[in-house]
Every structure is written in structure tokens, then in C-alpha cells.
Amino acid sequence: MKILVPVKRVVDYNIKPRVKADGSGVETAGVKMSMNPFDEIAVEEAVRLREKGAASEVVVVSVGVQQAQDTLRTALAMGADRAILVLSDESPEPLAVAKVLKKLVEKEEPSLVILGKQAIDDDMNATGQMLAGFLGWGQGTFASKVELAEGRARVSREVDGGTEEVSLSLPAIITADLRLNEPRYASLPNIMKAKKKPLETLQAADLGVDMTPRLTVVSVAEPTERKAGIKLDSVAELVEKLRNEAKVI
Numbered sequence: 001m002k003i004l005v006p007v008k009r010v011v012d013y014n015i016k017p018r019v020k021a022d023g024s025g026v027e028t029a030g031v032k033m034s035m036n037p038f039d040e041i042a043v044e045e046a047v048r049l050r051e052k053g054a055a056s057e058v059v060v061v062s063v064g065v066q067q068a069q070d071t072l073r074t075a076l077a078m079g080a081d082r083a084i085l086v087l088s089d090e091s092p093e094p095l096a097v098a099k100v101l102k103k104l105v106e107k108e109e110p111s112l113v114i115l116g117k118q119a120i121d122d123d124m125n126a127t128g129q130m131l132a133g134f135l136g137w138g139q140g141t142f143a144s145k146v147e148l149a150e151g152r153a154r155v156s157r158e159v160d161g162g163t164e165e166v167s168l169s170l171p172a173i174i175t176a177d178l179r180l181n182e183p184r185y186a187s188l189p190n191i192m193k194a195k196k197k198p199l200e201t202l203q204a205a206d207l208g209v210d211m212t213p214r215l216t217v218v219s220v221a222e223p224t225e226r227k228a229g230i231k232l233d234s235v236a237e238l239v240e241k242l243r244n245e246a247k248v249i
Contacts, residue, residue, distance in 0.1 A: 001054065001055045001056055001057075001110075001111040001112065001148075001170075002055065002056065002057045002058075002059060002108065002109070002110040002111060002112075003046040003049060003050070003055045003057070003058050003059070003110055003111070003112045003113070003114060004059050004060075004061060004101075004104065004105060004108055004110040004112070004113045004114075005039070005042050005043050005046045005058060005059070005060045005061070005075070005080065005113070005114050005115065006039070006042075006060075006061050006062065006063070006097070006101055006113070006115045006127070007035050007036065007039040007040075007042070007043065007060055007061070007062050007071055007072065007075055007115075007116075008035070008036040008039055008062065008063075008064070008071070008116070008119045008121075009033050009034075009035065009036075009062065009064055009065075009067065009068045009070070009071040010033065010034065010035075010036045010119055010120055010121040011026065011028060011031055011032070011033060011034075011120075011121060012031075012032040012033060012034040013034070013037055013120055014032075015031060015032055018031075019220050019221060019222050020220070023219045023220050023221060024217065024219075024220065025217060025220050026121070026220065033067070033070075033071075034071070034074075035071045035074050035075065036116050036119045036120055036121075037116070037120060037178075038115075038116025038117050038118060038119070038120070038175075038176055038177075038178070039115065039116040039119075039176075040078075040116075040183040041116065041176040041177075041178070041180050041181055041183055042114040042115050042116050042174075042175075042176040043058075043060060043075045043078050043079075043080060043183070044078065044180075044181050044182075044183040044184060045114055045146060045176060045180055045181055046058045046080070046112075046114050047078060047079035047080065047184075048181065049112075049146070049148060050079070051079075054148040055111075055112070055148075057081050057082075058079065058080045058081050059080065059081065059082055059083070059084065059108060059110065060072055060075040060076070060080045060082075060083045060084070061083065061084040061085070061086065061101070061104055062083075062084075062085055062086070063086045063088055063092045063096075063097050063100050063101075063204070064085075064086075064087075064088060064092055065087070065088070065089070066085075066087065068085055069085055069199065072084075072085055072199055073191075073194050073195065073199070074186060074194075076193075076194035076197045076199070077186035077187075077190045077191045077193070077194035078183070078184060078186050078190070079184075079190070080197075081197065082197055082198040082199070082200070083197070083198070083199040083200070084104065084199075084200045084201075084202065085199060085200070085201045085202070086100050086104075086202050086203070086204050086207065087201060087202065087203050087204065088204045088211045089211075090211040090212060090213055091213060092211060093124075093213055093214060093215060094124045094126040094127040094130060095126075095130060095214065096204075096209060096210070096211045096213075097127050098126075098127050098130035098131045098134055099134070099209045100204060100207055100209050101113070101127070101131050102131060102134040102135060103207040103208070103209065104207075105131075105135060110171065111170045111171045112148075112153065112170060112171060112172060112173075112174065113128075113131065113137075113171075113172075113173050113174070114146075114174045114175075114176060115127065115128050115131075115173075115174075115175055115176070116175065116176050117141060117142055117175040117176060117177055118175075128141060128173050128174075128175040129141065129173075129175075131173055132172075132173040135171075135173070137171050137172050137173050138166075138168040138169060138172045138173070139168070139172065139173040139174070139175070140153060140155030140157060140166050140168055140172065140173070140174045140175070141157060141174075141175045142157045142158050142159075142175060142177040143155045143156065143157050143174050143175060143176055143177055143180055144156050144157060144158050144163070144177050144179040144180055145180065146174060146180070148170075151169065151170050152167055152168060152169055152170060153167070153168045153170060153172050153174065154166075154167050154168075155167075155168060155174060157177070158177060158179070
């Protein structure tokens with residue numbers, strides 16, 4: 001069984017994002033980039049399933065600029081078998097990425113697609129669901145546990161009221177939540193081996209997908225700074241203040 005794992009290159013989660021001087025977006029020049037944390041969890045889960053014998057091959061794919069090769073190499077160092085980079089100069093939006101992934105699924109014919117539930121740069125939480133809709137496959141979103149057996153995937157997912165379990169017939173789409181696993185660190189020997197693993201490069205146009213953005217960013221601004229709180233000397237003073245505010249209202 002083959003597993004396809006989409007990964008995204010984002011600003012490292014340890015870095016505080018900075019807005020560009022002209023307010024057109026988030027500054028990425030000279031900023032450390034890394035794999036989206038939820039995608040790391042997806043890669044780890046796919047590798048674990050292969051190590052258990054439930055899968056035979058793990059293929060990672062990324063849609064974006066040439067530098068996304070570094071992200072794919074990280075996934076290969078974690079244990080993925082090969083990688084595909086779909087080049088696009090445009091900033092890929094979830095709908096366009098889902099269309100690209102649909103083409104790759106038709107080409108690669110995986111039995112399972114595992115991807116992060118969302119990217120930390122735009123927090124869209126849409127690509128997995130869109131891909132499931134395009135393919136007509138069942139989906140298990142926000143997965144905190146995945147088990148494969150007899151051509152089905154049993155997914156435990158977190159919902160507002162607790163935990164829900166769904167059983168999906170393969171092929172299917174799964175999106176990884178934070179509690180699914182703890183991603184491994186890529187060892188130096190595996191990083192060196194990853195350099196020799198196959199990485200295929202494609203153009204989005206070759207797949208017949210239009211990557212032109214459908215959304216226009218009007219402006220980006222820093223959040224308003226929080227004002228300092230009011231220092232009160234006693235509980236009685238606080239109660240009196242609240243009473244006065246209530247009278248005003």
C-alpha cells in the first residue's frame with residue numbers, strides 16, 4: 001500500500017512573524033523556514049505505518065517554490081521513500097493545492113493520503129477536505145489515532161464533546177492533529193541518505209492546474225498592542241470600580 005503525504009514550507013514556528021514595511025504580507029526574506037508542524041506529524045504517522053508493515057511506500061509532495069526541496073529532504077530524512085516537488089511561483093492557495101494533489105493521486109494511485117489538518121501560516125484547514133471532495137473519498141479529519149486493518153482505516157478524532165471514532169474504507173483522506181504522535185528527529189546518517197533519495201520536479205502547468213490566486217490581500221498589519229492593566233490596591237477598590245462601570249452601562 002502506498003501513502004501520499006503533502007507537506008508545506010512555512011515560517012518556522014519558533015520565529016515571530018514580521019509584517020513587511022509596505023503591509024503587503026508577512027516578511028519571509030532571510031527568515032528561517034521549515035516544514036509545517038502538522039505535516040511533520042503526518043510524515044511521522046506514514047513512516048510508522050510503513051514500519052508496522054501496513055504500508056509499502058511513503059511518497060511526500062510539496063507545492064511551491066524551488067526552496068521547498070529542503071522541506072522535502074527533511075521528510076525524506078525522517079523516513080519517506082521519495083519526493084515530488086510541484087513548482088509554482090504563485091503562493092499556493094488550498095483550492096489550487098487540492099487540485100494539484102488530485103492530479104498526483106490519479107498518477108500515483110495511493111491507498112491513503114495523510115496531511116496536516118492545517119498550515120500554521122494561513123490556518124485555512126481546507127486542503128484535506130477539498131481533496132476528499134474532489135476524489136469522492138471518505139475523510140477522517142483531526143486524527144489523534146489511526147489504525148489500518150482489512151482495507152479500512154479506523155480513525156479517532158477529537159470533537160467538541162470529546163472523541164469520535166470513524167471507520168473509513170480505503171482509499172481515504174486523513175488529516176493529522178497535534179496529539180497523533182511525536183515526530184522523530186532526523187539523524188545525521190538519515191540526512192545524508194536523504195540526499196540520494198529520488199526527488200521528482202514537476203511544473204503545475206504540466207498538471208493542467210491554474211495556480212493564479214483567487215484571493216487578493218488588501219493589507220496586513222500587526223495586532224494592536226495590549227494596554228497595561230489598571231493596578232488596584234484592594235478587592236474593595238476593584239468592586240467599587242466594577243459598580244461604577246455598571247452604572248455607566
